[in-house]
Amino acid sequence: MNLQTQRVAFDQSKMGTPSFLRNASSSSDDIVETILALGRARVIAPNTAIHRAGDEFRSVFYVRSGAMKRTLIQEDGREQVLGFPLHGDLLGMESIDAGTHSTTVITLDMCSVVEIPYDAIEALAFERPKVARFLYQRMSAALRDEHGWLAALGLLNADERVAAFLLDLSQRFAARGFSPTRFLLRMTRAEIGSFLGLTLETVSRVFSRLQKLGLVNVTRREIELVDVAALVALAHATSSIH
Amino acid sequence: MNLQTQRVAFDQSKMGTPSFLRNASSSSDDIVETILALGRARVIAPNTAIHRAGDEFRSVFYVRSGAMKRTLIQEDGREQVLGFPLHGDLLGMESIDAGTHSTTVITLDMCSVVEIPYDAIEALAFERPKVARFLYQRMSAALRDEHGWLAALGLLNADERVAAFLLDLSQRFAARGFSPTRFLLRMTRAEIGSFLGLTLETVSRVFSRLQKLGLVNVTRREIELVDVAALVALAHATSSIH
């Protein structure tokens, strides 16, 4: 396979209707549409803040398309990446009762985002049980996600963390109708490392190691998962540590 | 100070009305009472599961008193501690849309817990905006908490993590009307280590180190924070790592 076809393959054009809209429980796409009617889509350039820690909390944001990083920025400027929201995700829910946003979300590529005034979405939730339930479900799922990553940081070594990271991206792309085995990493090694509690050098070395083992093919941001079963085994490994 | 007075001091008798009830925003104690009316208190022995991963999700649980650990248990039996709920906390919110509980919560001492059918609390939330808002706030705060610990695991070394852990407990005890500087650790070194991504030996060594530095006094489960300012400096330290 030459570079040209790779380029095309990595275009990530949709493979039919995104399953996260098709299969969503209790027709949550209707609810999403209802909620989105409360705001207006905005296109945002790469490397731009959607909201910053300290900003007054007035809205949540629905990601229509694109990829971003959610971060916590310390006083001294160090940044901790907390996750990589993709399209279909809802941003800002961790700050509902805080008055100000507690995290900073930065776009990694060109994004389309709908800003939804929180007052409006709350008022709608008071009227429509389905909207309220939608919010509960989203926040509940977000909590489960965080639990999963806390466990990963506690139980897994470097190789296993990277495997888990790749599989998580793979599943999320699949749920959105993209290829689960070939995709672009929109984030740098440093950002992956921050998220996984590793240094960028370690991430780079793990990628090389996984490639030598025939589990993946990595060329800069382009990645192909070659042996998903082996990656799963790695990520769920009874690690030597602990 | 002899052992006898220590024993008394560590009794953790309340210092007036718990501030988490007094100062709660928008009189959330009313709301708590309303919600608690949906269930009945139950006393649970130490080392007992309140709910287990895989259990059908039917209820959330309000902790009336006691301490517990929230864990994720892997197929191979390894346990990852995700947190230590105390009285006033609400359990099970991460499983609302999952059908089954995703975590296992085990009591660390004698606990009093109110089981609240989720259907009932949801129905009440549909009727009363304040209840719905209470749930949003609790889940939002829980998400922020998890973010904080994710950042701690990513940015802090062993000493700093333990300092952050002690300060977190201190603040939570203070918010509940207990002494912020003298309290009992209801969990083992192994459980602390699991939570912080360290081994029990490392936790033990860090306690010894902090004691030598005059920041704390530790005797088995009894702990006194001697130099809170220094602990804060440690926990917020510009760690050498990363």
Next chain:
DNA sequence: CGCTTTCTTGAGGAACATCAACCTTTGTGG
């Protein structure tokens, strides 16, 4: 086309895990 950013790879060192021994406390049954 120079400049910056990102990535890769190597060499060496530090932090923490592992393995092991021992101590203390608590609980149990004779």
Next chain:
DNA sequence: CCACAAAGGTTGATGTTCCTCAAGAAAGCG
């Protein structure tokens, strides 16, 4: 009441993983 076992905790010696520092290559960008 004591003997014993089990669980939890401390400390030391050693090992391994991953971090740090460094250099160079490749890609992106004005």
